[in-house]
Amino acid sequence: MADAAVAVKIREHLNATKxxxxxxxxxxxxxxxxxxxxxxxxxxxxTGRTKNPDGWFYKSREEWQRETGLTRWEQETARRNLRERxxxxxxxxxxxxxxxxxxxxxxxxxxxxxxGIAPAEKPPAGMxxxxxxxxxxxAR
Numbered sequence: 001m002a003d004a005a006v007a008v009k010i011r012e013h014l015n016a017t018k019x020x021x022x023x024x025x026x027x028x029x030x031x032x033x034x035x036x037x038x039x040x041x042x043x044x045x046x047t048g049r050t051k052n053p054d055g056w057f058y059k060s061r062e063e064w065q066r067e068t069g070l071t072r073w074e075q076e077t078a079r080r081n082l083r084e085r086x087x088x089x090x091x092x093x094x095x096x097x098x099x100x101x102x103x104x105x106x107x108x109x110x111x112x113x114x115x116g117i118a119p120a121e122k123p124p125a126g127m128x129x130x131x132x133x134x135x136x137x138x139a140r
Contacts, residue, residue: 021045021068030111032081038068039078040103043088047103056102058094087111 027037050057082088086107
């Protein structure tokens with residue numbers, strides 16, 4: 001089987017798993033690297049799906065690894081990079097104690113603007129802040 005045909009088969013198999021995590025090079029530029037960009041992109045996705053009105057969501061270390069492929073150490077480094085840049089908040093809460101996350105949309109919008117990406121000032125009705133930022137990144 002030719003390499004191109006093998007590549008197509010592999011891509012079809014991966015697409016069938018429905019477990020895709022978006023990667024945006026612009027996020028790597030502002031977040032401190034590919035791992036931080038991957039975590040931030042997944043956090044943006046989760047922010048758009050949370051029921052918490054302030055955007056907070058919970059993810060265990062194991063869930064992050066399963067969803068992004070990032071190891072514990074890569075997650076910790078990515079979280080530190082995002083925290084230092086004020087792009088992602090973390091707080092302990094609940095019983096048992098869990099680490100909850102929230103994307104700082106204001107800092108994210110400012111960081112994206114610094115590299116020439118600006119979310120729409122007036123988003124379409126019903127568009128979440130996370131979706132507004134994501135659409136600005138993909139339009140680049």
